[in-house]
Amino acid sequence: MIDxxxxxLYGLDDGSKDLEQSVAMVRMAGxxxxxxxxxxxxxxxxxxFQPELVEARIAELQKAAGPxxxxxxxxxxxxSYDNIQDAVAHPGRYSINHNGYLLVEFSDLTIFHTTTQIFEQLLAAGLAPVITHPERNLLLQQRLEQLKSWAEMGVAIQVTGQSFLGRFGNRAQEFSEALMKERLVHFVxxxxxxxxxxxxxxxxxxxxxVDHYGEPAAASLLVGNPRAALDGRPLEPVPEPAPRRKWFSFLR
Ligand SMILES: [Fe+2]
Structure with a gap:
């Protein structure tokens, strides 16, 4: 899988606290x-966000955790206004592997009226915006149609894995499922x-x-599309979800 x-990275935000924790997180992933x-x-x-420090921490962590x-x-x-201007001026600075895919997190409090124009601006600069976890955002949970229209513009959507497991509550779980049903999820x-x-x-x-949407869809969300993002290639459509049949379904 590709996450x-x-x-x-420790000491840069509310994530890992120190190098030891960072190493353990990387090893747990592997x-x-x-x-x-x-x-x-x-x-x-x-x-x-400090690009040079991010690069340095990645090198330090890779060395400490192994290859x-x-x-x-x-x-x-x-x-935010400043972020958007800087990303448009320097598309590689914020994007995944410097290759254009840009995670975009919305505020929990407000959605800019100009969001569609902002996406147009980012796309025109060669960036591919990826809306992060809309299922956990109370405002975006009520904007399925809006998300659909952004997706039609070429904006991708990433859902947090734990949302599917109910760890962010019923609402986030249900909205994740609704997004899957609408074929609006590109990454998990x-x-x-x-x-x-x-x-x-x-x-x-x-x-x-795999259980709920089938192996091909799971592979696309966790491997195929993330690989395309690393490489800066276009995404493939996620295969139609096809839940795995449970043996007891034949007994009903
Ligand atoms: Fe995050």
């Missing part, structure tokens, strides 16, 4: 089937912050996705 959203993980520290008013899983560059990019990632509650272990999520 495109994680807070494994032990549970993740081959590549993108380190995406926050870039918002609280946490300033696998491979750690890649990225950013958990929050929509951990958004890991720690070793206990929001971890880098995606194995349970993978099993859930």
């Amino acid at each position: 495109i959203h994680s807070h494994i 032990e549970n089937g993740t081959t590549d993980i993108v380190a995406t520290p926050h870039s918002n008013l609280e946490y300033r 696998t899983p491979r750690i890649h560059y990225g950013c958990d990019f929050h929509l 990632a951990s958004d890991a912050h720690d070793l206990k509650h929001r971890t880098t272990d995606l194995s349970e999520v993978r099993n859930h996705l």
Whole structure:
């Protein structure tokens, strides 16, 4: 699996606390089937994004944790005026592996009226916005049609794995399922912050996705599309969800 959203770098945001925890998070990912993980520290008013420091921490962590899983560059990019201007001027600075896919996190409090124009601006700059976990955002949960129209523009959507397992509540779980039904999910990632509650272990999520949506869809969400994002290639359509048949269904 390839995890495109994680807070494994220590001391840069509310994710890992120190190098030891970072190493343990990376190892946990590897032990549970993740081959590549993108380190995406926050870039918002609280946490300033420092590209050189991110590169240095990745190198330090890769050396300490060993060669696998491979750690890649990225950013958990929050929509704000300054951020948007800087990303348009320097498209590689915030995007995954510097290759154009840009995680975009919405505020919980407001959705800019100009969001569609902002996406147009980012797309015109050669960036491919990826809306992160709309299922956990109370405002976006009520905007399925809006999400659909952004997806039609070429904006992708990433759901947090644990949302499918109900760890962010019923509403987030139901909205994740609704997004899947509408074929609006392009990526599933951990958004890991720690070793206990929001971890880098995606194995349970993978099993859930295989059971509920079938192996091809799970592989697309956890491997195929994330690989395309690392390489800066266009995404493939996620195969139609086809739940695995349970043996007892024949008895009904
Ligand atoms: Fe995040």
